Amino acid sequence: MTGVYIQLNYIDLVLASVFLLLAGGLSVALKLGLEKSLGIAALRTVVQLTLIGLVLKILFQMASPWWTGLAAITMIALAGREASARQGLKLRDGWSYSIAATALLTSGAIVTTLALTTAIRPEPWYDPRFALPLLGMVLGNTLNGVSVGMERVTATLKREREAVEARLALGHTRREAVRPYVREALRAGLMHIINAMSAAGLISLPGMMTGQILAGVDPTEAVKYQILIMFLIAGSTAIGALMAVLAVSKRLSDDRDRLRLDRLKGEAR
Template sequence: MTYISLSVTDVAIGAILIVANGLLSFGLGLKLERTLVIATLRMVVQLTLVGYVLTAVFNVASPWWTGTIALVMIIFAGYEVAARQDRRLKGVWSYGLGATAMTFSSTLVTVLALTTQIGTDPWYDPQYAIPLLGMILGNSMTGIALGLSTLTSGVARDRVAIEAQLCLGATRWQACGPMIRSAIRTGMMPMINAMAAAGLVSLPGMMTGQILAGVPPTEAVRYQILIMFLIVGATGLGVLMTVFGGLAYLTDSRHRLRLDRLHPARMG
């Protein structure tokens, strides 16, 4: 395996493109300079830090450090899911529901892959565990956020129709069936589309990375296919848990609709 190492100067030359964009924004009065500079600095600082953290964690190769990093990633993903909601769930459910679902689904799928298909030794080897979890988490997070927001907006929009069914003796699962189905479908769509477009429209990032690092394309492709399966598995499980968990929270054991447990929609 061969790969061409980049020097700081190489990267700095790339930054000329950002400067060019900044000048363009200034010239056209787009007022994007400030946000562009901040976003660029954040990206550089965050990634540099992650580089050091990962190097340190790879060197110690302790299950505790791997676990801690995984936990931090899941917490950030939980916040991200909550931040993408128009109507947030009240209380700890706001962050907790998505985070719990991702903890279960992503951890389960990652551990499954590490112990069986990839077979690293030890199985928690951070060089594999952390990037794998990152990819699975990042993609399933999108599906979970979409599924949950479809559910909450559907239930809030169709309140009258849902209660009309409850009044006639429907259970909460019967009355909310269409919203559950549409939420799960919406949550799964991005990954299904990504699979359909893979290779034709988009070259998945991990595969591209491996090819750049000198891995033969057929090997990289095999890896990518496995990753896709893992992501779809984790997304399906995570979306299912989030949507059913969300509906259980937005209704109660007496089959009432509990929209009082939902924050009002955000403005704008």
């Protein structure tokens, strides 16, 4: 620690909300109709973050591998639900959820566990003070890559149905027929993290690093942590998106090399 950590009190938060109230006032004055959404979102932030703060405090105090594991599983399950809820076109019979959750579980768990046991090495390795924030950051970003990748591959296969079936009819395998769309979906899924890494430090100061600096950590130390996190996030996003996109393209075709858009429901966004 090189700096001083300044504790906030509730008055500080109320002061910060002045600008939010201003935005709400503008919305009313200009008839934008956003004041209600803004208000609800702000309220959700307060309630959700307060609750998670309490939960984390309890989890940190218990430092139990079981409760930490349960929290991790809950986070992954919620992330899977979020990824599948973002899909305009869903796979029938809960496949969107299963694919998203499995991809998030595998990539998030592998990357986080590996980082905890080899790079950060807290004692014990599952120390919730390290494990849960790390998993949260990895999941939040992987979720983005997974849902964008899934959405893209589904929408393109539906849109390019004639092209895909033309290839199948000429005797191409399903793998050959869907390859360009899988590639495109992966590119879309990874764009977010590639942009984030490219812009880091120049255009944006990543949130975690900023947080550590605010908490008084030496900037060069905070930077090391941030690079580690960026690498973990990029790795997990790539693994997760690859798994999810391949699984969706497999589910949208079958072992007789047919395109199976009948396994979809809903409308493309």
